[in-house]
Amino acid sequence: MDATPQALEVLSTTLPQTGTTSFLATTMTMPLRDIDSALQNIKNNAHNVTGAKIVGIHLEGPFINASKHGAQDKKYIQSPNFKLIEKYINNIKMITLAPEVKESRAFIEKITEDYPHIVLSVGHSNASYEEAKDSFKWGISHATHLFNAMPSYHHREPGLVGAVLDSDITCDIIADLVHTHPSTLALTYALKGNKLLLITDAMRAGCMKCGHYDLGGQNVEVSKGKALLKDGTLAGSILKMNEAMANMMEHTSMSLVEIVNSVTKLPSKMLNIKKGILKKGYDADIVIFDENFSIISTIIEGKIKYKKV
Numbered sequence: 445m446d447a448t449p450q451a452l453e454v455l456s457t458t459l460p461q462t463g464t465t466s467f468l469a470t471t472m473t474m475p476l477r478d479i480d481s482a483l484q485n486i487k488n489n490a491h492n493v494t495g496a497k498i499v500g501i502h503l504e505g506p507f508i509n510a511s512k513h514g515a516q517d518k519k520y521i522q523s524p525n526f527k528l529i530e531k532y533i534n535n536i537k538m539i540t541l542a543p544e545v546k547e548s549r550a551f552i553e554k555i556t557e558d559y560p561h562i563v564l565s566v567g568h569s570n571a572s573y574e575e576a577k578d579s580f581k582w583g584i585s586h587a588t589h590l591f592n593a594m595p596s597y598h599h600r601e602p603g604l605v606g607a608v609l610d611s612d613i614t615c616d617i618i619a620d621l622v623h624t625h626p627s628t629l630a631l632t633y634a635l636k637g638n639k640l641l642l643i644t645d646a647m648r649a650g651c652m653k654c655g656h657y658d659l660g661g662q663n664v665e666v667s668k669g670k671a672l673l674k675d676g677t678l679a680g681s682i683l684k685m686n687e688a689m690a691n692m693m694e695h696t697s698m699s700l701v702e703i704v705n706s707v708t709k710l711p712s713k714m715l716n717i718k719k720g721i722l723k724k725g726y727d728a729d730i731v732i733f734d735e736n737f738s739i740i741s742t743i744i745e746g747k748i749k750y751k752k753v
Contacts, residue, residue, distance in 0.1 A: 500537030556583030
């Protein structure tokens, strides 16, 4: 959200040390002028970064539910507005939104019909089980950071979590042992299998020391593996991708191949990009790591972008 070429380059050159070869530049809920500036910056400068590749934009907000805003500033939340994204429609790969809010159904159906390259994901939502199931019929095909910024599962009201677990849509999860308990990781894998993707949800303190940082104009304190707002709300994570993989290996029955697929083959297929497979015609992205998931080398499009010293 800094909306500068330099900020994109810092992200791009830092991520390879975590085993990340490509990413979606993710925006958040802020004033419309700030969102527009960020989108314009990504559109104009994404192709200039020299490390991990920016393969598109993920719009996480502002089309979310104010009751589940999480660490996003709820005063800037609005109903889905196609005009906000129209100029950047070819650059956007994913939109996280709350399907139960006003104007969502028409928006979801329009994007699904006219722009099938965009993944529509439910997140920061207070949708009921029934509302969520309906939204899957409209075009929602993914769920953002399952369990977080949505109602908790209840045996009489399974809600959004229940709908995701009781469907074949894909979902992602923050496997940092802060946002999700080890038992929850194991249960989610058991239920979702090859529909489960790993994400970091890392904010700007990722790969940095403990201290105070900014997230969308809000002060965040990072300490003891947590990033928190003043009121104690989790403000994203400081998780590294290789740490997420290690956590899944330790706390679930996922095989090594399944863990690797969850951060390579599966997200690449979902986003319809030529990555995630070692095969002719695909980008030569290769990550070499040891038995502890420590990154030894990261190769992006055939060029070494990180090497452990």
